[in-house]
Structures are given as C-alpha cells and as structure tokens.
Amino acid sequence: MGSLLTVSLDAMGGDHGLPVTVPAAIASLAEHPNLALILVGDQDKIREELSKHNYPDSDRMQVQHASQIVEMDDKPAQAMRFKKDSSMRVAINLVKEGRASACVSAGNTGALMATARFVLKMLPGIDRPAICGLLPTIPGFCHMLDMGANVDSSADNLFEFAVMGSVLASAVNNIDKPSVALLNIGEEEIKGNEVIKEASRLLSDSQLNYVGYVEGDGVYQGKANVVVCDGFNGNIALKASEGVAKMISFKIKQAFTKNIFTKMVAVLTMPVLNSFRKTIDPRRYNGASLLGLQGIAIKSHGGADVLAFKTAINQALIEIENRVPERISEQLEALLVNQREDV
Amino acid sequence: MGSLLTVSLDAMGGDHGLPVTVPAAIASLAEHPNLALILVGDQDKIREELSKHNYPDSDRMQVQHASQIVEMDDKPAQAMRFKKDSSMRVAINLVKEGRASACVSAGNTGALMATARFVLKMLPGIDRPAICGLLPTIPGFCHMLDMGANVDSSADNLFEFAVMGSVLASAVNNIDKPSVALLNIGEEEIKGNEVIKEASRLLSDSQLNYVGYVEGDGVYQGKANVVVCDGFNGNIALKASEGVAKMISFKIKQAFTKNIFTKMVAVLTMPVLNSFRKTIDPRRYNGASLLGLQGIAIKSHGGADVLAFKTAINQALIEIENRVPERISEQLEALLVNQREDV
Numbered sequence: 027m028g029s030l031l032t033v034s035l036d037a038m039g040g041d042h043g044l045p046v047t048v049p050a051a052i053a054s055l056a057e058h059p060n061l062a063l064i065l066v067g068d069q070d071k072i073r074e075e076l077s078k079h080n081y082p083d084s085d086r087m088q089v090q091h092a093s094q095i096v097e098m099d100d101k102p103a104q105a106m107r108f109k110k111d112s113s114m115r116v117a118i119n120l121v122k123e124g125r126a127s128a129c130v131s132a133g134n135t136g137a138l139m140a141t142a143r144f145v146l147k148m149l150p151g152i153d154r155p156a157i158c159g160l161l162p163t164i165p166g167f168c169h170m171l172d173m174g175a176n177v178d179s180s181a182d183n184l185f186e187f188a189v190m191g192s193v194l195a196s197a198v199n200n201i202d203k204p205s206v207a208l209l210n211i212g213e214e215e216i217k218g219n220e221v222i223k224e225a226s227r228l229l230s231d232s233q234l235n236y237v238g239y240v241e242g243d244g245v246y247q248g249k250a251n252v253v254v255c256d257g258f259n260g261n262i263a264l265k266a267s268e269g270v271a272k273m274i275s276f277k278i279k280q281a282f283t284k285n286i287f288t289k290m291v292a293v294l295t296m297p298v299l300n301s302f303r304k305t306i307d308p309r310r311y312n313g314a315s316l317l318g319l320q321g322i323a324i325k326s327h328g329g330a331d332v333l334a335f336k337t338a339i340n341q342a343l344i345e346i347e348n349r350v351p352e353r354i355s356e357q358l359e360a361l362l363v364n365q366r367e368d369v
Numbered sequence: 370m371g372s373l374l375t376v377s378l379d380a381m382g383g384d385h386g387l388p389v390t391v392p393a394a395i396a397s398l399a400e401h402p403n404l405a406l407i408l409v410g411d412q413d414k415i416r417e418e419l420s421k422h423n424y425p426d427s428d429r430m431q432v433q434h435a436s437q438i439v440e441m442d443d444k445p446a447q448a449m450r451f452k453k454d455s456s457m458r459v460a461i462n463l464v465k466e467g468r469a470s471a472c473v474s475a476g477n478t479g480a481l482m483a484t485a486r487f488v489l490k491m492l493p494g495i496d497r498p499a500i501c502g503l504l505p506t507i508p509g510f511c512h513m514l515d516m517g518a519n520v521d522s523s524a525d526n527l528f529e530f531a532v533m534g535s536v537l538a539s540a541v542n543n544i545d546k547p548s549v550a551l552l553n554i555g556e557e558e559i560k561g562n563e564v565i566k567e568a569s570r571l572l573s574d575s576q577l578n579y580v581g582y583v584e585g586d587g588v589y590q591g592k593a594n595v596v597v598c599d600g601f602n603g604n605i606a607l608k609a610s611e612g613v614a615k616m617i618s619f620k621i622k623q624a625f626t627k628n629i630f631t632k633m634v635a636v637l638t639m640p641v642l643n644s645f646r647k648t649i650d651p652r653r654y655n656g657a658s659l660l661g662l663q664g665i666a667i668k669s670h671g672g673a674d675v676l677a678f679k680t681a682i683n684q685a686l687i688e689i690e691n692r693v694p695e696r697i698s699e700q701l702e703a704l705l706v707n708q709r710e711d712v
Binding site: 211 | 505506507517520521552554562584585586587588589590598600601602604605606607608609610611612613614615616617619620621623624625627631634635637638641642644645648649
C-alpha cells in the first residue's frame, strides 16, 4: 500500500455535492489503481451515498467527518473565520498534515483560494497564488493563468505566473520549453498598459521561452502553450469564451430543430456533432490548479458533473506524480540563479 | 436631392482597400435611395475601380482625392502629424466641413480614433470617446463599449460610456429604456475592483436602467441591451469571443471532413449549418461606432469583405437618421439636470 497516492475531496462542495463527488470518486478509483481518496464531509451522508453504490469504506476510500459546509455565496473571510470544520477546510488540512498529497474542491473559489493560501502557505519566492486552467485550442490545448485569483497584478506577479505556468506545462505535458505569451489587446509592442509592458521586458530578459503578446483569438489558435494575464482579464476572457460556446451550441440546436427536414438531418448529423463536441467539451478540461502554494489544490467548476469532477481528480493525481509545487520552486530558483549570473 | 444623406468613405483603408470599399459603396447606393457617398482616396485608382463595375461619378457617388494612406501599423501620432492628406483624414474632414454627415473607415483603429477626436472634437460633457460594437446574443444582440479606445477608464468614464451606449441602443433599436450592465468577474456585489464598484454606485443612482454586473457568459445570454467595460477588458472579451467562434467552426469543419460518411452528412447538413452561421455571422455585426464625438464616425473591421463593409455603411446611415451625437448630448444634459434636482 506504500505506493498509493492520496487525494482528499471536499465531498460536499459545488452545486451538486455528494451525488456528483461520490460517483466520481468511485469511478476514479476504478481507473487509477495507485489512487486513494479521502472523502471529507458529513460522514453519515457520505456513507449513505456510498451504500447507494454498494461501495464500502476501504484503505483506498476513507471517510473523514467535517460538520460544516462553505456555501457558494459565503465571503472568503467569513468562511475562514467561522467555518473551521468545513469539508473544504478539512480537505485542505489533510494536505497540510501530509495525510493527502492533494485536495480537490468544487466549492466557492474565493474561499478555497483564501483557505488554501492560509493553510498551505505560499512557496518561497512566490508573492501570490494564481488559478491556472486548461483551454481547448485549434491544435490542442493551452494553460492560462491567472483566471481569477487576483483582481490586479504587478509585472512581478505576471512574471511569477509565467514561471508557474511554464513549470506546469512542462511537468504535466512533457513539453521541453513551453512557449509563454502575455495576453494583450494587440500584438504590436506599442499596445497595452504599463504593467504588461514591464512584464514583457522581464520575460524577454528571462530564460523562459517567451514569445511575446497574444490576443484572445491567438490563444485559441494555439500560439502559446502558456498564456499569462491578470485574474480580472483571465476571468473575463474565460467567461466570454464560455458564453460564446454556449450561444453557438444553442444556435446550432435551434437551426436543427426548425422544421421536420432539419430534424431529420439532425439525426444523421448527431454522431458528427458529438465527435465535434467532445473536442471542446469543457468537462474534459475541468480542474484548475491553484499554483504557488506549498501543496496541490485543484478547483473544480462548481457546476461539474461526474465526468468533469473525475477529470479534476485526475488532474490532482497528475500533479502529485509530477511533483508540481517542488518543480515550481526548483525552476524559480534556477531562473533567479541565472539572472544573478547574468548581472 | 435635398433629402440625401451623405457618408464619406475612407476608400483606401482596411486590409483590402478599393476591391472591397467600391463594390460595397455601389451595393449600398442601390439599397438606400436616400444615401449619397463620397469615396476618398487616390482618385485615379478609385475611378478605375468604379469603371470596372461600369459605375460613373454622380451626385450620389462622388470622388474626393487624397494622396496618402494610413497603414495598419502606423502609430496614431505619426498618422496625425505626417499624413494630413490621407484618405482617412480627408474622409473625417468632410464630416467636420459638413459635406458629409458621417464617415466610415476600415483603417487603423488607433489612428482613426485619434484623428476623429482631433478633427471632430468631443461632445461637451464627455471626457473620452468609446468604441461601441454590436454582439450577437442568444435572444438577439447587444451593444458593448468600450471595445478598445481606452486602455484604462475611471468610474466617471464608465458612467459616460453607459450614457452613450444607452442612447445608441434607444436611438438605433427603438428600445425605450435599454438595460445597462457593467462587465465584471462576478455578479455578486463583493467582486470586482474599486473603479467598477464606484461606477456601479454612479449607475445605481442614475436614471439609466442599470441592471448590475454581468459576466462574459451573461453578455451572450442577452442579460443587458448595453454592456459597459473599459477598453482593455472589452477588447480582451471581444477577441477571445472571436477566437472561440473561429475554433468551433474549425472543429465543426474538421468533424465533417473526417471520412466519406461524414462528408456525405455534410452535404445534407449544409443548409442547416448555413442558417446557423448566418445568425452569428460577424459580417452582419460589422461597424463599430466611435461615440462621444461631435460627428458620426464608424470603424469597420480591417478584414471586412463587401458584405461586412456594406453593413458598416448602413450603420452610419442609421446613426445619421437617428441623430445619435445630438441625442447623446441631450440625454447627458437631462441626466445631469435630474441629478442636480435630486440633490
């Protein structure tokens, strides 16, 4: 049993809670023989949900009681102060105590970020954590950060995000020198505000594979493996992208249900449209990494279903196997040594 | 001839220039009997292009010579200083001189913005101009501003954008009290930075139909007629949206060309997919308004084709007919009077 990698799950978090987290946990254990899970939350309710699936406690499926739940509209400070026995907090505590190597939550993003930062602490040399997500692109996918941990960031913060994103891409996707771009409103050097220009100078002078500015459409053309931006812009871009994708699938559905002819065509087209949908299915990209912490914490989309939550658990496992926090520290150290040698 | 409404066109601007602007001009005149156009640029080349279409000069299709062209990568200040006889500048001058009631250009956005502001001047009470574009949404469309005229905006600027967008929506689309929202990273009151919070307070206290914050996905769900944001975020959202739409249409094409079966399905599906594409065709939404100026200036997408450029000319005509600049002044005045009465 020594080779098991343990992930703690905030079993109560998200829009759906146990009906999603428990089946996702069961499916994940079936897929990954080296995975163990600790389900954190109301132990009676968790066991009831497990018994619905005829699934007993085991070494690989432990239950850890927590009496409180962080609600989606709780303010981060309130959650930290008044919900010290929440499923979210206890799941993170398990990582701090070394009983789990990573935690996953579909709960309140702000509370998760604040709690993870407070409990796990920042990596030395990193000023602020960032939320790093995976986006589909024409050639494949890219990592984008920050997606909303910070509402405004300095040039130094953006530089740190670039380091963290670069490490994640190389560790998780075996990309040797991941290309890194800054999200901006134009690719020309003259555009953008002072913070972005300064960040661009820092990145140009670094050992990172910095490829310059990228606009929103360049992101989806796959112009970089890692796209760096402040949390406000990252979140705006992410949500606008989600909105367009939803609108397009609504309009496609509308076009196919217009009349009897289009409905007949729809039946024939279904397999093709399904194969297309799979390539941009957000559930296959679920599980954003909270980077910059002394530990691994994964944020699942609040509305995640079983498949999506399973993807987030998988992301946690990949980051454990690839020692992501340790590698961020090492890379940061190496970059700083290089910079000192350059001087 | 007294009832003709005249629009000046920067005939040389954009990625394609005359092969797009001239056919679009001819088609626009055929569609709108009350429209007259002044084509501005190299007169020999314009007449050559017109003769290809067997189209003579007339009262409704005049040619105005301009010896220079603003390139897409010219810096705004350089264009202003060294290209005083550019097709863009002369087209704007014609509005200032009263020979045209609006101008349209597919040229360099920064140069167009700077030149229009310098020549036409701001409306009294408006601090900064904004670029207002039309976006498709699930129920129809919405106006979004600023899309990139300013890289950072104060709360007062955002308030002015809201007034201008609201006037445009009510004047152009006959919406009585257009709903106005602020683009933010969350709908909860606690989120967002200080500028947005302050703008939200200003809008809540105003006579505008302010409906609160909206996220990127809410924009496409049609939660507001007018979405207000600073130019950086607006541009990020716009470009990300374009990127996703392009990626999705690429992936759809890919799915339909996979093998002989999918290709056969594609033939059947074509009419349905085409009717879907029409509803989100960016060419049908081309023509962003430069608002806040003492005159009407329309920015066409640089890559516009004939249909798209014709849409931009149409937008100019609609704004003339609806006296958009005058109505912005009136509405601003009315809002300020109401505020004074409230005190």
